Amino acid sequence: MDLGLDVTERDGWAVLSVTGEVDVYTAPKFRERLIELVSDGKYQIVVDLEGVDFLDSTGLGVLVGGLKRLRSHDGDLVLVCTQSRILKVFEITGLTKVFSIHDSVDSAVQA
């Protein structure tokens, strides 16, 4: 099972596009990539979840940890997600109130 983690730049934001399944096996790789970005001085990060097929609470933990890390640098982590089965995980856990969730990378970087 592969997890894809591609980084591009858009209007001063680092856009991390995640593809595949995020679970207890792949989450460490995802966490490391986010930490690398922050270490490289990227404090404005969009995590694009449109290519994610599956995300469980370990993935949520990585995102919460990433947001916390970025806020400590006065930065931000915002999400792109329109898939109902992924959004549902955020809704059930109340994290829709913690994250800014957008329907496209364009709208995320303009927010």
Add this chain to the structure above:
Amino acid sequence: MPGEAVELEIPARAEFVALARLAVSAMAAADGELADERVDDLKLAVSEACTNAIEAHSAIATDKRVVIRCWVEDAGLEVRICDRGGGFDPLGLPDHPPVTDPARLKFERGLGIPLIRALVDVVEFSSSGKGTEVRLVMRHGDNNGQHPAQRG
């Protein structure tokens, strides 16, 4: 456990959680009685329960396996995830601060069990010092497209 049950024994390692959820979702798809969205809910609940099982084994450094049993009854699909970890108190889980509280960001873990409870129709935890069994049931004929938390 009915004769048609499928039993899967996995090494207690992270890379095998995907196999467990795939097996259960394939079983649910073959049953054909649950809407796709409810199969996804079950798949997520199985993933959460298996993750906890693996972490429980890791905590006591045992190389025993985690057993997943799944079968179909008239009333629904049942899955049991059995580990031989150190057990836990399902009622003793800490509450998270409200999501609007900045302290909420201190909690990167502990979302698995609330998710399981919200996603499936029946959840039971039986835990002792010898291990934990999680029983999950998705009822047939309840395919109204909402997860249990929304049904009220």
